[in-house]
Amino acid sequence: MTVDEALARQVREVIESGSLPGEDFFAAVCLAVAEAQGLVRPDAPGQDLDAIEPLPEAAFKLMTVAHFPPSRAQAEFHTSGTTRGTPGRHLVRDLDLYRLSVLRGFERFAMYPPRPVRFVSLIPAAPERPHSSLSHMITYVLEAYAGAPLPPARDGDRLNTPIIRDTLESGVRAGEPLMLLGTTLDFLTFFEAVGPWAVRLPPGSRAMHTGGAKASGRAVDREDLRAAFGRVLGVPAEDVIEEYGMTELMSQAYDAPRVTCGPRRLVPVPWMRTRVLDPATMQEVGEGQRGLLCHYDLANVWTAVAVLTGDLATRVRDGFADVERAPGASPRGCSHEAAQGA
Amino acid sequence: MDENDLLRDFWAARQRLFECHDWGFLGTLQEWASHWGDPTREIGEEGLDRLSASTGWPRPHLIEALHRAFDSWSGLDFKRCFLRAQKSLEPVLFQKRHPDLWLLAILAGRIPALATAAVFRALAAGVPVVLKPSSAEPVFSELLVQSARRHGDLLVRAIHVVTDPDVARRLVPLAPVCLAYGRDETVLSIRRAREQTWSPGHVAYTTFLGGHRESLVIVFREAASSATGARVVAEGIARDCAIYDQSGCLSPHVVLYEEGARVAPDDFARMLYESLETLETRWPPATPGLEEAATLRLFVEESRVLARAAGGLVLPPRGPCRPAVILMPHGTYRPGPGHRVLQVMTFDGVPDFERQVPTLAGRLQGLAVAGPQRRLKEALGEASPYWAPYVCPVGRLQSPPVRWLENGRNLMRELVRIQGGVQW
Numbered sequence: 001m002t003v004d005e006a007l008a009r010q011v012r013e014v015i016e017s018g019s020l021p022g023e024d025f026f027a028a029v030c031l032a033v034a035e036a037q038g039l040v041r042p043d044a045p046g047q048d049l050d051a052i053e054p055l056p057e058a059a060f061k062l063m064t065v066a067h068f069p070p071s072r073a074q075a076e077f078h079t080s081g082t083t084r085g086t087p088g089r090h091l092v093r094d095l096d097l098y099r100l101s102v103l104r105g106f107e108r109f110a111m112y113p114p115r116p117v118r119f120v121s122l123i124p125a126a127p128e129r130p131h132s133s134l135s136h137m138i139t140y141v142l143e144a145y146a147g148a149p150l151p152p153a154r155d156g157d158r159l160n161t162p163i164i165r166d167t168l169e170s171g172v173r174a175g176e177p178l179m180l181l182g183t184t185l186d187f188l189t190f191f192e193a194v195g196p197w198a199v200r201l202p203p204g205s206r207a208m209h210t211g212g213a214k215a216s217g218r219a220v221d222r223e224d225l226r227a228a229f230g231r232v233l234g235v236p237a238e239d240v241i242e243e244y245g246m247t248e249l250m251s252q253a254y255d256a257p258r259v260t261c262g263p264r265r266l267v268p269v270p271w272m273r274t275r276v277l278d279p280a281t282m283q284e285v286g287e288g289q290r291g292l293l294c295h296y297d298l299a300n301v302w303t304a305v306a307v308l309t310g311d312l313a314t315r316v317r318d319g320f321a322d323v324e325r326a327p328g329a330s331p332r333g334c335s336h337e338a339a340q341g342a
Numbered sequence: 343m344d345e346n347d348l349l350r351d352f353w354a355a356r357q358r359l360f361e362c363h364d365w366g367f368l369g370t371l372q373e374w375a376s377h378w379g380d381p382t383r384e385i386g387e388e389g390l391d392r393l394s395a396s397t398g399w400p401r402p403h404l405i406e407a408l409h410r411a412f413d414s415w416s417g418l419d420f421k422r423c424f425l426r427a428q429k430s431l432e433p434v435l436f437q438k439r440h441p442d443l444w445l446l447a448i449l450a451g452r453i454p455a456l457a458t459a460a461v462f463r464a465l466a467a468g469v470p471v472v473l474k475p476s477s478a479e480p481v482f483s484e485l486l487v488q489s490a491r492r493h494g495d496l497l498v499r500a501i502h503v504v505t506d507p508d509v510a511r512r513l514v515p516l517a518p519v520c521l522a523y524g525r526d527e528t529v530l531s532i533r534r535a536r537e538q539t540w541s542p543g544h545v546a547y548t549t550f551l552g553g554h555r556e557s558l559v560i561v562f563r564e565a566a567s568s569a570t571g572a573r574v575v576a577e578g579i580a581r582d583c584a585i586y587d588q589s590g591c592l593s594p595h596v597v598l599y600e601e602g603a604r605v606a607p608d609d610f611a612r613m614l615y616e617s618l619e620t621l622e623t624r625w626p627p628a629t630p631g632l633e634e635a636a637t638l639r640l641f642v643e644e645s646r647v648l649a650r651a652a653g654g655l656v657l658p659p660r661g662p663c664r665p666a667v668i669l670m671p672h673g674t675y676r677p678g679p680g681h682r683v684l685q686v687m688t689f690d691g692v693p694d695f696e697r698q699v700p701t702l703a704g705r706l707q708g709l710a711v712a713g714p715q716r717r718l719k720e721a722l723g724e725a726s727p728y729w730a731p732y733v734c735p736v737g738r739l740q741s742p743p744v745r746w747l748e749n750g751r752n753l754m755r756e757l758v759r760i761q762g763g764v765q766w
Contacts, residue, residue, distance in 0.1 A: 005414070041660065053660065056643040063651050279639035280663075292636050310640055312632065328637035328679060 003036045003067035003302060008094065010272070011301045018108070020270040030273070030296050032121055033305040037067055049273065054294050054306035060088035060248050065303045067279055068093045077133040079247045090133065090247050093302035098133075099140045101251045101299040105269040106141050109240055109254035110179070115206035116172050119146035119165065122153045122182030122190070133247045134210065136299065138181055145179075159186060161193045168199055168233065177204030180233070180266065183211040184242075191228045200234030207235050211242040212323065222264075242324065247308050250299035253319065267317035272297040276315035277308075290314050345512045345617030348472070348502060349433035359500050359712040363468035367496070368420040371465055374493040375458075376416035381408045384492075385485045395479035397452040398628030399587075406585060406625055411454035413755040415462045422746060427703070429723045443761060445471045448510060448532065449550075450524040452479035453590050457486060458758040460521055461501060461755070463630025463744075469519070470500040474510040514538035519548055519760070521753060540627075548756060555591040555707035557730065557739055558671035558699060559611070561715025563603035565736075572605035573613050575712040579684070580617030582710065584665075585740050587627050588680040591707040592732070592739045597686045598693045600713075601671075607688045608655050611669040615657040618682055627664070630681055639663050645670075650712050675699045690693050692721050707749070708729035708739045 014029060021029070027048050034040050034052040044051030059065055066073065072093045079088035092098060121138050129135035142150065153164050172180045178201050182190070187209050207229055212220055226237040242255040244266045253266040253274060260267045268274045275284050276291040285291040293311045300307070310328075311333060313320040352515050359367075377384050385393070394404050440501070445461035457473060464471040475483035483503045490497040514520060514535045522532045530549040536549050559579050566572040582594050599607050630638055642663035646656045648670065655669040665682035673687045675698060687698050695701070709730035711718050722728055730737075733748040745752060 052645075056640055056647060058640065058644045059647045062644065064650055133515070253409065279635040282639070282661075290632055308640070308643060309634070312636055326636035326640060327633050327642065 007033060007036055008097070009196050010190075011298045012097060012100065015097075015104055015271045016047035016271070018104055026298075027298075028235070029298060032296060037303075037305060039304065040171050042143055047162070049275065049296055051307075052296070052306045054296075054308040055304040056086065056308045057246065057248050057310060058177050058183060059304070060090055061086055064089070064091065066091045066093070068268035068302055070166075075136065076131055077129040077136070077247045080132075081278060088241055088247060090303065094248075096288060097204050097299055097301070098136065101269070101271070102137045102140050103144050105254065106145075108269065109256040109259050109267075110208055110243075111145070111205070112155055112256070114177055116145075116177040116179035116206060117147060117202065118174070118176055118178045120151060120167050120171070120178060120180050122159060122164070122180070122186040132216070134183075134245065138220055138243065139250075141181070159190055159193065163192065165194065165197060166188060168201065171205075172199050172201060172313050175202050177202050177206070179205070180207040180235075182207070182209055184209045184225065185211065185224065187229075187333055191232050194232060198232050198234075202237075202303070206241060207233070207234070208241040208243055210245060242316060246295075246307070246309065248300075248304075248309075249295055249297045251295075251297045255319075255321075263316055263321070265316040265321045266313075266323070268295070271299060274311055274320060285315050287315055287317070290322075292321060295321070347521075348509065349502065351518070355428045359465075359468055359470055359682040365421065367468075368466060370494060370497065371462060372416060372418065372420065373461065373488065374497060375412045375418075377489070377493070377545070378408060378412035378461055379416060381405055384489055389485050389488075392481050393485060394501065396479050399452075400626040403585075403625040404417060409455055410585070410740060411458040413754050414741070418744055419465060424761045434540065437451040441682050442722055443469050443518050443757070444471050445519045445521060445757070446474070446513050447471055448474045448520070448522040449483070450476050450516075452476065452482075453586050454482050454555065455590075456523060457483055459748070461486065463754035464757060465497070465500055467754050468761055470502075472502045472513060472517070474504050474507075474513075477505075477507065480505050493617055496542075502635070503589070506558065511535075514594075519550075519757065521550040521552075523552040529553045550749065550753055550759070552591070552737055555705050555749070556596075556702060557592050557594045557708035557710065558702060559597040559710045559729070559736055559739075560693065560712070560718065561597060561603075561709070562717045563600040563711035564714055564717070566603035566605040567597075568612060569605055569609075572603070572610055575736050576610060576613035576623075577617045578619055578661070578712075578735070580614060581737055582684055583684055584618060584621040584625050588678070588682055590740070592742065593680075593707070594710065594739060595683070595685060596675045596699060596702075597679075597684060598698065599688050601684050601688045601690045607669055607671065607686065610709050611657060611667045611686050614684060614686065615667040618667065618684070622665065627682060630664075634681065636681040638683065638699070640683055641676075642668075642683065645685075646740065672742055673698070675701065677701055695722075695726070699728070702731075708732045708734065708742075709737045710734055712734045712736045 006051050010029065030049060031040065031047060039053050040051050041053050064070055068129060070091055073091040073093060075092040076260045077090040077092060078100050113245045119142055121142060123138045124135050126136045126139040153160055205265045226240045229235040229240045230237065238257045244253040251272040253268040255264055255266045257264060273296040275292050278285050278291050290312055293313050295304065296306050310326045311323050312326050313323045356623060381390060390401060394401055397404060445464040449456050453521055461471055465600055473483045479524060487501055490501055513534055520536060522529050533549055533551060562574055565575050573626060579594060579597060586593060588595060599610055610641045645668045649656045654671060654672060657667045667684050667686060669686045675687060704727045706728060707730055731750045732742050
């Protein structure tokens with residue numbers, strides 16, 4: 001069996017439905033994709049996710065991962081981490097599928113009412129960074145949700161702090177909820193650059209940060225970061241959303257407390273399962289324990305449906321928290337490519 | 343205790359050692375080492391349990407590690423050793439023109455042999471020693487001092503242990519001789535600290551630095567001309583790999599295996615794996631922590647992907663990630679995760695060191711060879727950066743003789759020379 005359009009169509013239908021598929025249904029579709037990709041263990045005893053051999057994320061650095069002729073790729077996303085050898089490469093067969101996955105996930109986790117109408121993005125758009133999966137994601141989001149054209153928040157690699165401040169102040173005057181989008185490092189840089197300046201954004205405003213600050217070598221205390229959003233922008237901690245994504249994945253996970261109640265954690269979109277695995281046994285760890293993240297992303301139908309990452313995290317309910325890179329795996333992160341200074 | 347108290351206390355020890363250092367004292371050293379032949383008697387069940395918890399090694403592995411740490415000293419003929427080192431040393435050995443000489447040994451990791459080598463080499467040369475154990479494994483140094491106490495006042499006063507990193511840092515520029523192990527950044531910062539404080543008349547004589555180093559095995563086809571011969575080679579390599587769980591500079595992580603031997607590379611890889619599996623019971627491994635286990639898992643899973651793509655082989659092919667043997671024909675060595683993961687690269691005729699093991703240039707501590715020595719000389723030439731201070735047959739990497747040139751230098755010989763005022 002090989003990956004074909006029929007299988008991709010089935011995956012698209014799952015994503016379009018937007019509802020949470022049952023475990024058995026998810027496992028069945030995931031196994032069908034994995035089998036087509038040659039990722040099912042020949043000696044697998046059962047028909048669940050344990051039967052799938054995940055591909056380590058480094059495979060995207062070491063070889064071409066594609067179940068289609070590479071010449072038919074519509075885009076080529078590159079990983080940002082380059083401290084250890086060559087960057088990874090994700091060939092994207094179907095950008096529409098990526099757009100669908102991005103927008104359905106963003107709608108679910110970030111567009112809760114009252115829906116923001118003004119957007120401020122600190123992330124370069126796709127035409128500026130054609131190999132950035134994050135830039136594509138943000139471009140899709142802005143095309144779908146942002147009304148007016150955005151003022152340039154960046155000046156090359158640097159944040160354009162005065163323009164960002166002006167945009168935020170005009171948003172305050174308009175009294176309409178804003179959505180801020182940026183990498184974690186971008187926001188840290190912005191907060192440092194503005195000094196004592198502060199505004200109170202209209203109620204319903206929110207911010208979505210992504211990428212941590214892994215590549216910058218800076219330690220990020222999320223509590224401190226959320227406090228800074230409150231202090232500088234008047235955005236409460238509940239409206240500070242964190243997005244987790246990887247170049248190697250077509251889908252994301254979100255920490256959006258207005259949507260996922262309970263302890264703060266990153267929860268994957270419905271068409272992706274994330275398991276926290278004990279690296280010694282590759283069995284799922286118990287609640288509150290740490291292990292390696294393994295994602296089962298149906299939207300990766302053309303590449304690798306199961307990806308074993310170099311990220312260590314704590315299992316929390318239906319998601320995970322406290323993500324950090326395993327030593328020896330290359331430090332990386334979207335923050336590394338987006339923010340160079342303010 | 344700050345460094346001033348320590349040095350004041352130490353002064354008396356130096357004076358006594360100065361007075362009592364003779365062949366009789368060397369006999370005491372030897373006797374002390376021989377008592378460690380039975381570690382349970384020497385440090386008791388509780389001591390062994392503490393050390394096992396601190397090193398992470400289960401009892402049988404730990405006892406083997408202790409055996410290797412003391413064995414060469416208990417059986418050593420000091421007199422012969424010194425006389426062989428330099429005939430003129432005997433008259434100067436006990437002359438002690440520098441009673442203020444002492445050694446600061448900054449240790450790293452959990453291998454007991456590092457501490458014993460520093461202590462025995464220094465004391466044999468009549469030089470007292472301050473040990474700064476690794477923060478990850480401070481118990482062995484403590485037990486060593488307790489043990490010394492049972493073997494005479496002189497011994498215990500000649501060894502001090504400093505666990506406070508700040509005190510150790512302040513001792514670095516004060517120590518006449520400093521021996522430092524650790525990461526490259528650590529040893530470089532120690533070198534800088536000593537260079538910056540040096541001035542004419544300063545007593546600092548020398549600094550021995552041990553940064554990142556590894557060991558390599560080369561198997562020429564003559565050594566694998568029969569299944570029996572190849573299995574003996576595999577067992578020797580596995581022993582060198584398994585002891586200390588590949589955490590030492592004499593631990594091999596990579597084997598260069600010549601093609602064209604009667605035993606094919608994949609059969610040899612299977613022999614290696616079987617030998618490693620056997621040693622899981624004899625010398626049970628430490629359990630890696632979460633981060634180490636993650637690094638290990640990722641490395642082995644990546645290797646499995648690479649092997650599938652490049653016609654290689656990983657044993658076991660799935661499931662557990664250690665012990666493991668990764669065979670990559672004509673492959674390039676990737677710095678390994680330790681915990682008994684061996685990479686086997688094949689070569690044809692002469693290894694292409696620069697391509698196959700580029701990260702080991704100038705970084706080799708040990709080189710174990712199976713096959714004719716002349717083949718090694720032909721393969722390396724004279725000025726290769728792939729020569730190691732210690733060249734030995736397979737299976738002997740982790741049992742270097744006392745006189746081996748660790749990092750290219752002989753601490754004991756240099757201490758004796760300084761002690762005797764020999765200019766060099």
